[in-house]
Amino acid sequence: MKQFVFCLFAAISAMLLCMAQPCAADTLRVMLHTGSFPPYFFAEGDSRTGTIKDIFSVLARETGDSIEYVRVPFNRALLKFEAGQIDIEPMTNPAWRRNSKVPGIYSIPYTVSRETVLFNSSSYFPFHGPEDFWGKTVGVVRGYRYPEFDSYFADGRIIDHRLENEGKIIQLLLAGRLDQGLINLDFANYRIKKDKLGSQLKAGGPFSVLDIMIRFHPSKKNVLPRFNKAIEKLLNDGTIKRIYDQYR
Template identity: 60%
Template sequence: MNVSAADNFRVMLYDASFPPYFFDKEDPRTGIVKDLFSAFGKETGDTFEYVRVPFKRALHQFDSGQIDIEPMSNPAWRGDSAVLGEYSIPMGVSELIVLFNADKYLPIESPKDLTGRTIGVVMGYYYPSFAPYFEDGSIKPHVLPSDAKLIQLLEAGRLDQAIMNKDFALYQIKEKRLHGKLKLSRPCSALDMMVRFHPSKKDAIPRFNKAIRKLLDDGTIKRIYDQYR
C-alpha cells in the first residue's frame, strides 16, 4: 500500500436505491459498490466520500469535476458525455436480461424473438441490442421511471416483460420471494464494469488496477458479488 499517494475521492451513488449495488442512505446495508470500494481502499490507502444526487446531476457534477469517480461504468454508456473520463481495468460484468411474468415467459435467443410485444424499460436508459427494434416499431417500449417500478408492474401482472440488470432482478426475486412468479431470460448483452475516473484523477488508475487484479485473483470481488446473489 502506497499511503503517500493516497487521496480522498468523491464517488457518485445517486439519491435512489439500486440494490444490490447500493441502498438508500438510511439503509444499514452497504451494497456491492461500497463493499468493493472498501476493499479497494484497503489496498490503495484511498478514502471515499459518497455523493448522493439525482442521476443527471451526478453526471453533470462528474463533467464539472465536482465528482471524481463513477464506481461502475463502461465507455459505451458515456460516449456522449462532455468529459469522457478515464477507466480502470474491468472488475465485473453487467448483464442485461429480459425479466418475464412467468405466465408470459418466452425463450429468446435475440430481441427479434420479442417482435410485436411491448417491453418495460427505464426512462433515460439506453439498450443497444434493442434500440433498432424500438426505432422501427417492431418492439414497443413501455417507459417507466425506475427498475423498481418495472418489478412492481411485472409482479402485478400489468406488464409481461421488462429489460433490466441481471443482478438487480435476482436480488428482487430473492428479497420479495418471487420465485415462480418471475422468470429470467438468457443474457441479452454483457458489458465490462470499470471504475470511471475524472481526468484530473487519472494518476490513481495504476494503483486501482493493481488492487483490482489482486482482488480478482484472490476471489475477494467474487465473494462480494456472491453474498448478494
C-alpha cells in the same frame, strides 16, 4: 545541527512509510444514486452496504484514498460527472457512455454485468434476440442505454416504456401492467430471492454480458494506476468474488 538531523530522520521515515504503503491522499467523490439497487447499493440509512461500498472500502484500503459518496438521481449524477463534481462512476462500461460529453477514463474490468429480459411469469416465452419483441412494449429505465435494443426503440419496431428505475419495472410486472422489461440480472435475482417472487417473475437468459469498469473523470487520471493495481490484487486473491458471493 540536531534540528537538521531530526528533520532528515523524519523525512527518511516518511519516505520509508510511503514505500511500505500507499501515500495517496486524494478524496474521491463516488457516484451513488438515490434509492436502492441491490445488491449494488441500498437506500440511505439502510444498514446493508452493498457491493459498491464493500468493494470501494477494500480498494481505498489498498490505494490510500478517501471515498465520499454523492447520492443524486441517475441523470443528475451523469451531469455532475461531466461537470467534474463527481470523480468516479463505480460500475459502468464505455458502451453505455458513448454520448457523454466527458467520456472519462476507465479502469481494468473487475466484474461483468449481465442484462436479461424479466417477464411476468404468465407472459414468459423463450427468446433469442430483439427481433422476438417486434411490436411489443418493453420496460426500460429512463436514461439508460441498451446497445442491443436501441435501434429497435429508435425506429419503433419495439415500444420502449421508460420508467424511473428497475424497481418500477418490477412493480409494473407484478401488477400485470407490463409483460417484460430489460433489467440487470443480479438485481432481478436478488429481488426474486429476497422477496420470494419466483412464482410471479421469470428471467430469461442474458442478452448482454459486458465487462464492468470504474470510470474516472479525466481530472483524476493520476489515481488510475494505483486503482488498477489494487483491482488486480483483489481479483487475484478472491476478495471481489467473496464480496459478490455474500449477496447471492
